[in-house]
Amino acid sequence: MKRLVYGLILGLLAALMWSGLTSAQGDGPRTVTDDEVNAIARQLYCPVCENTPLDVCSTEACRQWREVIREKLEQGWTEEEIKQYFIDYYGARVVAEPPREGFNWLAYIVPPALILLGVGILIRVVIVWKQAAAEEQQLAAEAEPDEEDEYIRRLEEELQKRR
């Protein structure tokens, strides 16, 4: 019985050591593919190569930035952490859109506000036009033919005859 207990304990220890070994292997630097690097790099812009995303920029500086992304990914950093790292070092211009904070909110608010204003103006213009058209029609319907106009009187007569 004792042998069995010792055997179980030894087996358990061996299993724990094995699992510890394998998990230790899993925590080490993992292999990062170019595609993983590019997935983050395409959201970043280096300060020198204006308006060229980092994933396609062929300069040496951008190549080094991509290597930094690879290293960070190997160390287990998340996408957001890596982006924040570049923002902290080089400023907000490295990301494809202005961060949604402070003055930058204007970038997001002004276009829809102006477009809504345009829609409002358009609706108002159309309403005014339609009202004017309706009033004109009403006036035309109410208008009596000028009795003194001989031509209109004869025309009305002719039309009456045709009916």
Next chain:
Amino acid sequence: MLADFGFGILLLTFIAALYAAGAALYGALKDVPAAVESARRAMLLTFPLISVASAILVYLLATGRFEVEYVYSVTSRSMPMYLKLTAWWGGQAGSLLFWAWLLSLFTSAVTLRKWDRDREFLPWVVVVGSVTLAFFLGLNIFVENPFARLWSTVEGIGPHTFRPAGGQLFIPQDGRGLNPLLRHPGMVFHPPLLYLGFVSFTIPYAFAIAALVTGRTDDRWVRITRRWTLVAWLFLSLGLVVGARWAYDVLGWGGYWGWDPVEISAFMPWLTGTAFLHSVMIEEKRNMLKQWNMLLIIMTYDLVIFGTFLTRSGVLSSVHAFAQSAIGPAFFIFIGLTFMLSVGLLMYRWHDLKAKEQMTSLLSREALFLFNNLLFLSIFIVSFWGTIFPLISELVTGQKITVGPPFYERATAPLFSAMLFLMAIAPLSAWGRSTVKTLGRIIWKPALLSLLVPLFIFFGGIRQWAALLGFWLVALVTFVTLHEFWRAARARQKRWGESLPVALWRLAGRNRRRYGGYIVHLGMALMAIGILGIEVFQTETQRTLSVGESVTLEDYTVTFRDLAVFDTNDGRRVYRAVMDVYKDGQYVDELHPRVDYYYDSQQPMTIPGLRSTLVDDLYILLVDWEQVSLQNSTFKVYHNPLVKWLWIGTLVFMLGLFISLLPDREPAPVRVTARSAAQPIRR
């Protein structure tokens, strides 16, 4: 000597343009026809003068006269002759001269027209044309002289128009050469096409200003400039598409449009110009929106100048670069002055331009065109704000920020979708009045048919809602437009007993503006297929391969066969890979992605290996390679579905525009006898 002569001619042209503006102004204000005629002749004189100056510059470029700073900066001995010639517009000073040359050509051409009915417009058209010309010539003379030569002085070597005290002429052995990115057939045609578009819009603007000053509130200026506007729009559109093709072939990022501020600067006048193109039809048909059309053409003209300012002033790099450059403030002042004067004039005539007609239906064609205008202007607002916001941010907070593709794509995608929807229904509505019932009666058949397309692709396994919606809208535009052709041709068949092909042919001949416009819409729908394909379905992968290894993307397998390195006699070191392409296991093609390294400018250029079919494009870039053994190289492979339809759509679009530009065929004369003429008309 020749450079001095060129500068002298440029100076004379500038004086002629100033004289034309002054004489035309005097003639118009004091009612002196002789002065106006003198101004017209001075305007005509600018063209041969500036042509001589341009010919001198082109000669200097072709013969490699590197003592001229411009020649030194944009050419080199190893460049092929066609690139030396097109280097005319390859740099700042030359491109400004090219702009002025085109403007002189167009304004001279317009002053040669018959002015009998519109004599009062002439002086003001000359004023606008010559003031704009004088502005660009002034930039060439005072700021960016293409004829300045390199002089060696105690302060060093630098460009000077005239010999500085104690200066010795400096003649470099070779030039710096054109930027490698610009050494592509696309770049040979892209700038002239854009400039042709830009400059052509000056003509409708000049007539609009003439109409405002003279108080002619009828639509005569719109009718005179209809073709100019179409020509301007054609060239601007072509310039944008050729630029997109160049980006696809040269920039090496697998796409054609990156929402770059330089791209947007050409896109903005296109947006307001397209709104104008639709909106003037309302003025012609319904005598409405006169004030709006004036505002649109003023905006288009100033956006043309603004686009040139953005790309030429250095403001996009930094607001401080703008302040330091001499050209930036000059542009800024010119844009400000012309915009304020034009809007001031418009305000002055505001009441006179009020519409007599009223809008009676929200579904009438004029109402739908108005919504179309709103959409174009909305995209313009997004583009404009996205372009200038980084500058405002830098100015106010000192912080530089980037406004990149995600911002524009998110904001404009719904607007473009709404535009496609309007493109489908607007041509069906009638001028004056349309109801849901009348529209529904015409549209229900093609609309029902169009629903089959998203259903078909849904059951084909595609689940992205953007693709389903996009392809439905494309199908709706296509089927509605084709149905319109079908309805009209059937009507002709019944009326005249013509066969269907003959009926279709004659249809296009009778109302070219309308049916040309329909073909333009079809072209746009095809272009939308290409845009949807690449935007929604593009995939990519990057892999380092040893010789003989493969990478797989979608249905394609690409095998790296070898990499060769060699020098060419035009000054390049070429790194060229050979890739075998297999589709579904079958060998289909051999592609050669390469990198060209230019010795003179010390810049690399990435040229993709491209296999293009109606279904998809396989696009391979050589990213990196092992320098010594050449056995391992890194490749980026893109799969771009349907993108070829973007270029096919452009061809259809051009065909439609050409048809729109042709004058309508006059109806065949009908022989009328005295007896038949005397008969009362029976209904």
